[in-house]
Amino acid sequence: MDRDDRNARWTALMSAAQDGDSGTYEQLLREILPFLRAIASQRVRDAAEAEDVVQDVLLTLHRVRATYHPARPFTAWMVAIAEQRSLDRLPRRARWPGRKMPTGAASNVAGRSAKEILAALVRQELHAATSGMTGSQATAPRLAELEELPLAEASPRSRLVVSALKGAMHWALLTLRKRFGAKEGPTST
The missing domain is CATH 1.10.10 (Arc Repressor Mutant, subunit A)
Known part of the structure; x- marks a missing residue:
């Protein structure tokens, strides 16, 4: 499944979940879990800490799911939350040194690293939003x-x-x- 298809699927799943379909919501959470783990592992070096980030992201997504607007791509919304939760786990002095912190081996999702996916989504969404x-x-x-x-x-x-x-x-x-x-x-x- 390519990036656009995945985003369309996740957007549809989140929209159905907002309408009260708990089975769809569980399916969405299962599907996004590897993606969230890839993002967290790119930002947080310690594996246990990265897993804590994933749990924080899942809780945050659940808590703020009503704020998601189905007209916008779900993946970009989710990535913004994951990025913020990852940064929340870093010591203040390590948060913004040009984002050049050691991250270990890149985790790939559909042939691209989470960092590449994140950067592309953020750029695309920010350009569209500020147009x-x-x-x-x-x-x-x-x-x-x-x-x-x-x-x-x-x-x-x-x-x-x-x-x-x-x-x-x-x-x-x-x-x-x-x-x-x-x-x-x-x-x-």
């Missing part, structure tokens, strides 16, 4: 997330001081939340 934004609202998330720049480096490139860049990121995130139908306020992830 209607203008100015600093579009620039802030692209520099911070796509190019993985710290605010101090993104500031000169965006021609915004760090505080303005933070503000632009805040407004961009609010716009994205509205676009994806999320409730106002802090996210659960």
